[in-house]
Amino acid sequence: MAGVSRSDNSLLARWWRNIDHWTLGSVGLLIGFGYILMMAASPAVAQRIGASRDVFIFKQVMFLSIAALVILIISMISVDGIKKLGIIGSFIAILATAYTLVHGMDIKGARRWIALPIMSVQPSEFLKPCFAILTAWLLTQWHRRFCVPGMLIAFGFYAVILMLLKSQPDIGMLAVITAVLLTQLFINGLNMFWVFSAFGGMIAAFIGAYTVLPHVRSRVERFIHPNVGDHYQIDTALRAFGNGGLWGRGPGEGRVKDLLPDAHADFVFAVAGEEYGMVVCLVIIFIFCFMVARTLLKMIKEDDPFIILATSGLITGFGLQAFINMGSTLHLIPTKGMTLPFISYGGSSAISIALTIGMVLALTRRRIEPPNFFKKNNQPFSKRNLMR
16 A cells, blocks of 8 residues: 555545554554464463363454454544544443443443343443544534533533443443543633542542442552452562563463463453563553554644544543553552453454544544634634633
């Protein structure tokens, strides 16, 4: 595709010329790491549960292949198409998340999954990208027509999501969605008083979750007090990083995958650290940081408020998910069962993250046509209006 002619006006050629190649290449690297680490971590996990040695590898190859196709298709959609996809997707994801409370699979005391013939689906994974698009659309409607209370409607949807995720319970997912919403409100020009009030509300909510929810209290106490509770998984993961050193023990030579039940999912970063060392871990961290920073820097030159809000929300959720996974594995934050994007095993995670990145690529494509500025008092609706 590198040699696509300028005279080639096909859909694929135009897509290739206008897409962000650096972000697309970074996604390719993460998917490559996902394949390699799945081959390293999953056979031992499969054998422990009595399954075929390669079952997780074959499934993840299928999941990542679907994810790559989703990225390709979604990144070709227009901005208006992304709006419609996010709005419709939000309603579907909310209804599906509510369905889990009635007919969902109960795993370790949580109802987050819907059982399908091929895979189990976690609908709340799709709430992250879709709700970011819905919120951006509602907030820009507020600016376009003050008679539409976009911010209040966004808070109404958030209240519904809050109740659903609290009932599952999935506090980690709720924290990510809350952070994305606050980021979008801040970029939208929310008064600093309300920004600090929101942070105060998050602290109060955390204290409430610690007080009311036993599993939250258990994780926090294990994080704060090393001598309280079971630290087997995190201690094993930290030993794996120590055993790997700078360059790692070598492919297939790690031991953490034989000891941790979630070595292919929540603790796949520990497998990378033991077998490939700190250098590869730093490369993975750099790729995530590069994708987030590059996307946010591209927004400096953007004038469309919807694109600014939507893209900022999407990439914030992506970066937070990566930080939560790696931070909990390194014992920087309390443990939380959240996957490492494109690297951990999981169909819902891979496809929802692909949806996120596909939307980001679609919104950050170069556009030849002149920007469609929103009008307000016969003046272009620019970033000065957005940050007012």
